[in-house]
Amino acid sequence: MIIGQLEGLRYDLRALEEWSLTDSELRAVNVEVHRTIAILTATAARLAGAVEERAIPREDGSASTTAWLAATTGITRREASKLVSLSRVDAARGTATRDAWATGRLSTEQASIILKALDSLPDWFVDEQHDDAEATLLEHAKDFGADDLRRLANRIVEVVDPDSADEIIGAQLERQEKQAWDETHLSITRMGKGRSSIRGILPDVQADMLKTVLEGLASPRRDGAVFRDVDGDHSDQETGRLDHARRMGLALCELVEHLPQDAFPQAGGVAATVTISMKHDDLIRDLGRAMLSTDTGLSASQARRLACNASLIPMVLDGASQPMDVGRAKRLHDRSQRIALAKRDGGCSWKGCDRPPGWCEAHHLKPWSQGGETSIDNGALFCFFHHHLLHDSDWQARLSHDGVVEVIPPPRIDPQQRPLRHARHVKHRPRVSEPV
Numbered sequence: 001m002i003i004g005q006l007e008g009l010r011y012d013l014r015a016l017e018e019w020s021l022t023d024s025e026l027r028a029v030n031v032e033v034h035r036t037i038a039i040l041t042a043t044a045a046r047l048a049g050a051v052e053e054r055a056i057p058r059e060d061g062s063a064s065t066t067a068w069l070a071a072t073t074g075i076t077r078r079e080a081s082k083l084v085s086l087s088r089v090d091a092a093r094g095t096a097t098r099d100a101w102a103t104g105r106l107s108t109e110q111a112s113i114i115l116k117a118l119d120s121l122p123d124w125f126v127d128e129q130h131d132d133a134e135a136t137l138l139e140h141a142k143d144f145g146a147d148d149l150r151r152l153a154n155r156i157v158e159v160v161d162p163d164s165a166d167e168i169i170g171a172q173l174e175r176q177e178k179q180a181w182d183e184t185h186l187s188i189t190r191m192g193k194g195r196s197s198i199r200g201i202l203p204d205v206q207a208d209m210l211k212t213v214l215e216g217l218a219s220p221r222r223d224g225a226v227f228r229d230v231d232g233d234h235s236d237q238e239t240g241r242l243d244h245a246r247r248m249g250l251a252l253c254e255l256v257e258h259l260p261q262d263a264f265p266q267a268g269g270v271a272a273t274v275t276i277s278m279k280h281d282d283l284i285r286d287l288g289r290a291m292l293s294t295d296t297g298l299s300a301s302q303a304r305r306l307a308c309n310a311s312l313i314p315m316v317l318d319g320a321s322q323p324m325d326v327g328r329a330k331r332l333h334d335r336s337q338r339i340a341l342a343k344r345d346g347g348c349s350w351k352g353c354d355r356p357p358g359w360c361e362a363h364h365l366k367p368w369s370q371g372g373e374t375s376i377d378n379g380a381l382f383c384f385f386h387h388h389l390l391h392d393s394d395w396q397a398r399l400s401h402d403g404v405v406e407v408i409p410p411p412r413i414d415p416q417q418r419p420l421r422h423a424r425h426v427k428h429r430p431r432v433s434e435p436v
Contacts, residue, residue, distance in 0.1 A: 035104030041083070042101045042111070048080075049087030082112070089115045096134055106138075109146040114138065117153035121160075122168055129160045136160075177203060217254055217359070218247035254384040258359070333362035333379050340376050348383040349397065349405035351420040355383035363387055365397055365405075380405040 013033075021029060048069055051057065057068035069080035094115045101111035114137045118130060125133075133156045140152050154172075158165040186200035202210070242250070333341065342357035360381035366372030380397055382390060389395055394410040398419070406419035 034107070038101060038107050039104045041108040042098070045083045045086040048083045052084065052087065086112055086115065089119050093118045093130055094134060096138060100138060106141055107146065110141045110149055113146060113150050113153050114141065117156055120172065121157070125160070133160045180204065213255060214248050214251040217251035218244070250385070254359070257384065333374055337374070337376055337379065338362060341379050341381050344376070344403065345381040345405055346424045347381060348386055349380050349422055350382060350386040350407055351422050353383055353386060353422070357381060359383060361387045363390060363397065365399055
């Protein structure tokens with residue numbers, strides 16, 4: 001009978017035509033659908049517990065209830081693991097939470113937060129303290145979403161036992177930190193087409209440190225077009241600004257390229273440094289490709305950009321692929337030159353960009369491959385984004401006669417190609433007094 005009812009529900013949901021709903025109906029149906037999802041998920045967790053209790057996965061040849069659930073339903077192992085985990089929470093605790101979840105008054109995530117918070121309370125807490133903690137969190141769940149509720153749940157001990165809260169929460173944090181370190185991992189997987197996927201788990205503290213740095217680098221409140229999308233594929237159509245995830249990805253690239261080389265581990269007396277190999281003719285013509293010592297290919301233009309500033313050593317090959325020259329630090333602007341460039345340019349030289357000197361790269365105005373010197377007069381500071389743009393597009397930069405770096409837009413942007421200067425180098429014209 002229950003199977004027939006579920007089939008009827010699925011049929012009714014498939015027959016729903018959202019276009020036929022009024023705005024008020026659409027709002028109401030949206031809420032009810034999510035309540036139904038919560039109810040169904042609560043039921044699924046109960047069923048997972050029953051399946052495990054009857055040892056059905058073992059009988060069917062599965063190594064675990066999680067593996068069995070994933071195999072029989074098509075959900076991911078992560079989703080299956082969460083359901084199984086919820087089914088294992090002490091059934092003697094959280095009765096009111098389970099009831100609210102089963103009737104759709106709590107989302108699955110809210111229920112999970114409360115049940116796990118109750119399960120982690122100290123063993124010596126009496127029933128009255130458990131009930132007090134649960135009632136408090138259920139009350140909070142009416143007003144707060146999952147993220148805020150999680151923060152409140154982590155401090156629920158302050159409500160039910162304020163005298164012991166610091167000691168209890170401190171012990172909980174120690175356990176959580178140890179578990180986080182035990183579960184920390186990182187994998188970098190090639191996806192093809194020049195892309196790699198990064199997945200992993202970090203402890204909250206280190207993750208927040210990394211996030212804080214990246215958020216600072218990716219801030220949309222920075223002046224200028226540091227994180228504007230030239231093609232418009234990943235941006236807001238009105239403002240042209242990149243979405244948050246895209247900015248964070250670019251910020252991570254920027255951070256990686258600016259890691260200090262002297263902090264790299266030593267192996268056999270040599271720092272863990274990546275080298276670039278490319279043919280001399282390709283370097284001169286800015287065509288073809290280069291190869292990293294990790295056997296990864298990259299374009300000639302990107303190789304030239306990285307050779308300007310990154311801790312990568314270029315190895316130029318002749319026609320027979322024999323090394324002609326292995327670039328050293330002389331190819332990079334040294335500390336004294338960087339100080340002079342910082343004083344002269346004041347930061348990124350692109351009009352409207354507010355990247356400070358510390359996060360800028362020294363760009364060769366005349367490419368090294370074309371005989372350009374590594375000098376102050378042939379150098380200019382540009383941020384990560386704009387340095388990319390100079391190497392990967394038809395924008396150009398030059399040093400004007402008065403020692404100010406100017407950026408020359410391509411004809412498609414400005415047919416007259418009028419040079420652009422940063423506002424920090426624009427001199428105010430003296431006001432001319434009007435005749436009396």
